[in-house]
Amino acid sequence: MLWMILFLMTAIAGLSWSGSAAAATADDFFKGKTVRVIVAFAPGGGFDTYTRAIGRHLSKHIPGNPSVIVDNMTGAGGITQANYMFRQAKPDGLTVGNNIGGLFLQQLMGAKGIEFDGKQFEYIGAPAVDHPVCALTKASGIGSVEKWLAAKEPVKLGGVGPGGTASDVARVLAASIKLPIKVVEPYKGTADIKLAAESGELAGGCWAWESIKSMWRSGLERGEISVVILAMPKRLPDIAKVPLAVDYAKTEEARRLLKHGIHDIATMTRPYFLPPGTSKDRVQVLRKAFADTLKDAEFLAEAKKSNLDLEPVSGEELEKLVGELFKLEAGMVAKLKEVLIPR
Structure with a gap:
């Protein structure tokens, strides 16, 4: 029994020393x-x-x-x-x-x-x-999904290029629920898309609500910007009335496009x-x-x-x-x- 206690004490001490040594090594390096x-x-x-x-x-x-x-x-x-x-x-x-x-x-x-x-x-x-949404300007005239679906011309949304949220979310929404969209790209980032929308060059863009509500706060507060659709599968408390894209998906393929093209990617x-x-x-x-x-x-x-x-x-x-x-x-x-x- 004594040898077992000694063995465990030695093992614990070794682990403690190993952790301390690793921390010391990292400290020396950084x-x-x-x-x-x-x-x-x-x-x-x-x-x-x-x-x-x-x-x-x-x-x-x-x-x-x-x-x-x-x-x-x-x-x-x-x-x-x-x-x-x-x-x-x-x-x-x-x-x-x-x-x-x-x-x-x-x-x-x-x-x-x-x-x-x-x-x-x-x-x-x-x-x-991320919880991607599409935010559009008041000047665009698109304040609801129904108005968007009825638009006679594709709505211009900013993108940063394939692989970027703004580009990919817009394209998946166009393919899955048939929103009329024209992706204009490449912008260097969402800050540039925001400026282009404010100048009337674009109607808006689709990217994370977490970013939009921070960087576009003033526009939201003044009613110049509307969040028209949420591209994730569950509603968010602070935009609880915004409709979900998945509710407009009419086929299993459309739902899978939303899952693999938006939902899964938004998690990482x-x-x-x-x-x-x-x-x-x-x-x-x-x-x-x-x-x-x-x-x-x-x-x-x-x-x-x-x-x-x-x-x-x-x-x-x-x-x-x-x-x-x-x-x-x-x-x-x-x-x-x-x-x-x-x-």
């Missing part, structure tokens, strides 16, 4: 260095807003408290940044990417220009699950990730730091003030979701390709 977080879209948009808020609090949760800077690398609807993260960024834990999950669906469908493999990135987490739409080959120790350190940041009291206060919704997804969950995406049957992949990749 101390005095700079972690660069690269956002794939333009300053002022939803992705940028979330990332800059996270970036202001991330350092204190990384051992060694490195500096954290946020940069933007726009182009090709996020493909430019994803290719950079895959082919050029050093796998040392000092470069973190933030892009859009729809790009992995684009990879699955063989979209042009993609030089990355989403299955090989190391995922550290996401701050929220804001991934933060590291280049392939990053050591597992550093992946775990940054996963923990990211998760702890999203629970940080000062960050939560800033998120509330900025109207940023939080529904965290862990790095492990993202890894699983991306893996499952690549198991879709060929027939559905072909249909999604027909809808999402313009010819």
Whole structure:
């Protein structure tokens, strides 16, 4: 019995030492260095807003408290940044990417220009699950789904390019529930789409309610912007009267298009990730730091003030979701390709 107690005490001590050693190693590595977080879209948009808020609090949760800077690398609807993260960024834990999950669906469908493999990135987490809506200006004259369906001309919506929420959601809605839509792209980000809609160049756009209610708050409050349809399967309390797209889907194929083209992607739409080959120790350190940041009291206060919704997804969950995406049957992949990749 005594030998068993001694064995357990030794094992526990070993585990404790191992954890302390890992923390000390991470502290030694990150101390005095700079972690660069690269956002794939333009300053002022939803992705940028979330990332800059996270970036202001991330350092204190990384051992060694490195500096954290946020940069933007726009182009090709996020493909430019994803290719950079895959082919050029050093796998040392000092470069973190933030892009859009729809790009992995684009990879699955063989979209042009993609030089990355989403299955090989190391995922550290996401701050929220997106709930895409379509927001249109009062000037567009489209204030309801019924008016939209009756429109004599396609309604111009802004997009950032295939793989981006604004482009993909609009195309899936057009294909599944027959909303008359013309996607105008590429804009550098949702901030540019917002400006184009306000100038009358566009009728509006479709992207996350979490972003729209933050960045377009003044327009919503003044009644200049209306949320016309919600593309997720369940209603949201703060826009409870907005109709669901799935309620207008008349066939099983239409419902599956909504599920695989919007619902599933929205769950992993804001991934933060590291280049392939990053050591597992550093992946775990940054996963923990990211998760702890999203629970940080000062960050939560800033998120509330900025109207940023939080529904965290862990790095492990993202890894699983991306893996499952690549198991879709060929027939559905072909249909999604027909809808999402313009010819």
